[in-house]
Amino acid sequence: MNKQNLTYIAIFFVLLIAVLIFASQLQGRPSGPESPAGFETVTVEEAKKMIEKEEVFVLDVRTPDEFNESHIKGATLIPVTNSGGSNLSPDQLLGARINEVPKNQKILVYCRxxxxxxxxxxxxxxxxxxxxxxxxxxxxxxxxAGYPVVS
Incomplete structure (x- = not known):
């Protein structure tokens, strides 16, 4: 091979690697403000701003023991599943209590x-x-992140 062909091959591989890196970084990210599942994932920094500046319903979906250990001030506990040794009845879980979550507010959901x-x-x-x-x-x-919790 001549020098010019080697240059083209090298450029091709550099571009291919760049495309693969770019594609791997996009994988799993939402394409817009909402994820494909219909909700948006936010960082703790964004969540803190939502709590401080907006009227938001903060929903803790952990177990009662986890909630009692520590939780975000103002959070409402409605466990989503029995986990960590919790044995709540099905009527105490989110599926049965979903009507307790207001539909006219933003909902911030968190767990452990x-x-x-x-x-x-x-x-x-x-x-x-x-x-x-x-x-x-x-x-x-x-x-x-050093944000406060209620213990």
Whole structure:
């Protein structure tokens, strides 16, 4: 091969690597303000601003023991599942109590790390809620950022 062909091949591979890196960074990100599931994932910084500046219903979907240990001030507890040894009856979980969540407000959902709140956010969207925000990283990220909790 001559020098010019090697240059073209090198440029091709550099462009290919750049495209692959760009594509991997976009994977899993929403294409607009809402995710494909119909809710928006927000950082703890964004969540804190929502709580401070807007009227938002803060929904904690962890277990009662986790909630009693610490929670965000003003949060309402409605567990989404039985986890961590909790044995709540089905009528005490979000699926049965979803009508307790106001439809005329923004809903900020959080759990310990973000897994259960994602499920809860999907449930809310499926039930017709439109302004649903899932706090990425849960209360673990919240306290990690130094934000206050009620103990």
């Amino acid at each position: 790390t973000g897994y259960r709140s994602t499920s809860a956010s999907q449930m809310l969207v499926a039930a017709g809620y439109s302004d649903v925000y899932n706090m990425q990283g849960g209360i673990t990220a919240w306290t990690g």
